[in-house]
Amino acid sequence: MFNGIVIEQHDGKQRASVQSLQDSQLPEGEVTVRVSHSTLNYKDALAITGASPVVRSFPMVPGIDLAGVVEHSNDARYQAGDAVLLNGWGVGERHWGGLAQKARLKADWLIPLPEAFSPAQAMAIGTAGYTAMLCVMALEEQGVTPGDGDILVTGAAGGVGSVAIALLARLGYRVVAMTGRAGDSDYLTQLGASEIIPRADFASAGRPLAKERWAGAVDVAGSHVLANVCASTRYGGVVTACGLAAGMDLPATVAPFILRGVRLIGIDSVMCPLARRQQAWRRLAKDLDLAALGSIGDEVGLQQSLELAPELLAGRVRGRIVVDVNR
Known part of the structure; x- marks a missing residue:
């Protein structure tokens, strides 16, 4: 069992809540990741509140970002224990995303976590x-x-x-x-x-x-x-x-x-080719002052991210919201 935010739709009305989930409910994918951190982005807030039809199928776990450790892999590029991150690719919209303690994903969507960043720092960037x-x-x-x-x-x-x-x-x-x-x-x-x-x-x-x-x-x-x-x-x-x-x-x-x-x-970040993504993250590791991340990112838990979603849409949130999915 693991916890995650789940968006459901009943009688045309959308509701998001933190729920206990089973591994058998995870969607198909070559790599299962034990997520440690995710983020709350503008698109996630739209999905959680239902303010815009971001979610393409229900139930849905939102979260367009995630960082964590590979738990199981059927792809030779990744082994159990590898630190990885993901941005975009339609997760949180068409495929269960990062606002949960586990995710199952296509290997092509992942990149290795740059050594310069901890998972929390990578998600402060996101x-x-x-x-x-x-x-x-x-x-x-x-x-x-x-x-x-x-x-x-x-x-x-x-x-x-x-x-x-x-x-x-x-x-x-x-x-x-x-x-x-x-x-x-x-x-x-x-x-x-x-x-x-x-x-x-x-x-x-x-x-x-x-x-x-x-x-x-x-x-x-x-x-x-x-x-x-x-x-x-x-x-x-x-x-x-x-x-x-x-x-x-x-x-x-x-x-x-x-x-x-x-x-x-x-500028499109969602379907950006892998080589371009890797280039961007290499540049972030080289050119971003890590000291700035302390002022840019605030860390919350899953339940708090639900409460902050409407605040983010209203423009009352500054910087980045990092979500520790184990809180």
């Missing part, structure tokens, strides 16, 4: 931090250097934003943090932000072109925020888009792209 690293890599590959000018990070106090600021600042970029919570200024400054600006200035319809400001940007918001970020990006600048916290729409014009040569780069 999908959010790995996505932030993919954004930073894209900026670098598009030729954006620290000498080119300011890099804007939207949703700065969230998981992606927090890690992006820490990474960019350590790499020598001047980071401007956008947030809707004035009380987070000290936190963002400690992570490395040089300037804080209010989200309200970007949250409604703006002009097709605004004053040129950003050499690059990491955007988690979408909608009017992303449109205004593109409109205020410098000639030849690069905007990486990885989220939809403000909406899935993009009420923009082509003006920034055809008059300033702005490049909008989409």
